[in-house]
Amino acid sequence: MATIGTHSGAFQADEALGVWLLRQLPQYESAPLIRSRDMEKLKPLTIVIDVAGTYDHDLLRYDHHQRGFFETFDGENKAAKDGGRPDVTGPETATGEFKTKLSASGLVYKHYGREVLIRLHPSLSANPDALDWVYRKMYEDFMEAIDGNDNGIELAEAVRYKESSTLPHRVHRLNARWNAPKDGPTEDERFETASALCGAEFGEMLRYIVECELPAREIVETALRARTAVHASGRARSKRYELERRHGLPAEGLVQFVLYPDSSGMWRVQAVTVEGTAFTNRLGLLEPWRGLRDAELVARSGIDGCKFVHATGFIGGNATYDGALAMALKTIEGGSTSVELK
Structure with missing residues (x-):
């Protein structure tokens, strides 16, 4: 046994x-x-x-735990395996993409x-x-x-x-x-x-x-393939970094916002974070909109149906898909800088 x-x-x-x-x-x-x-x-x-x-x-x-060990998920301790000093180990000796022992x-x-x-x-x-x-x-x-x-x-x-x-x-x-x-x-x-x-x-x-x-x-990949049908820039659709790399998107074509309906039927426009971060967005919704709601936000943005924009600019809401898309596109055209959520 x-x-x-x-x-x-x-x-x-x-x-x-x-x-x-x-x-x-x-x-x-x-x-x-x-x-x-x-x-x-x-x-x-x-x-x-x-x-x-x-x-x-x-x-x-x-x-x-032994001296000289530095195996990673997709690599090995090249220094030790090539006959180098077994105590010289660390992320710099890893042969793959992952650097965590x-x-x-x-x-x-x-x-x-x-x-x-x-x-x-x-x-x-x-x-x-x-x-x-x-x-x-x-x-x-x-x-x-x-x-x-x-x-x-x-x-x-x-x-x-x-x-x-x-x-x-x-x-x-x-x-x-x-x-x-x-x-x-x-x-x-x-x-x-x-x-x-x-x-x-x-x-x-x-x-x-x-x-x-x-x-x-699978849904995101389909959407990524069809991203230019949403807008010619292809920058308002999906947020899967791995798929962006697979499809070879250039830096200027990286997706900035994802649009989706929530359980109440409101359409959300959410910023895509910078890869490797949890709270830093590639592009935040326009600063003058942040923290505003309803009629005040409609008046400031000039877009009908606006419901809210979070104080950090990472997410907003609109009554309709077209309204949410307009919020994303107006931000992209305005070039709001990336923001860190606090």
Whole structure:
């Protein structure tokens, strides 16, 4: 029977998620889990993650703590593999697009992620392009944050507030407290709770990507192809950076606004953010409109049906599609500069 190994002691989201991912595969779904730091106990196990100081896919050993390790999602530690100093590792040695060092669960996902995705969503097996897209999207939107956190990589050089609601924080709080009652859950029971939590979060994100974002991507690509039918500039339609690159849009042709109806029937005109940012727009709605509503906004803009423009200029609303389009086009023609949302 196959067996899974990881370290004992305090646990983190990394190995809790890694074990859950392995258990989605048929060869490990019933595998006993051994948690130990004793090399003699780990040696005979089928697959070992996050302990033992070795990364070797052929041997099914997936640790990331050893000197010289700097594997990434789409690359490797070129310096070490080419015979250079194994301690010279970092983003500059990565050979691929991604620069975040993998954790143990990142290694599991890199090697077995596609199999896991197909097991959870069998329809992906019939569409290799969709499978590849979801595989990468799940890494970008979920797995990379686990890798960064477990490897002590700060999200930014400077932060404005503390974030303690992330999955790694929630898993950390499942460890036994210093004053926990002696008759409470065992360490292994706590680990299983953490692993189940990680799996639930992974599954929820995957469902959203497969059932919502993947179909939307197809719609967006169709819209991107037809963008010049909306306006000759092609700058008022979609906001998918990956698709812009695929279709080779020049800098001057990048999409600035997306138009869509909300649940109330109002048409929204929303600015597209600068790629790699969460709150900086390529182009904000005109500054004189910001913070205005209804009749005052109609009078200031000269566009019928205006409902509102957010104080930062990142979104506005109009009663009709034509009105929302007019708001976007008037802004594009006016050349309002990009703004950072506060």
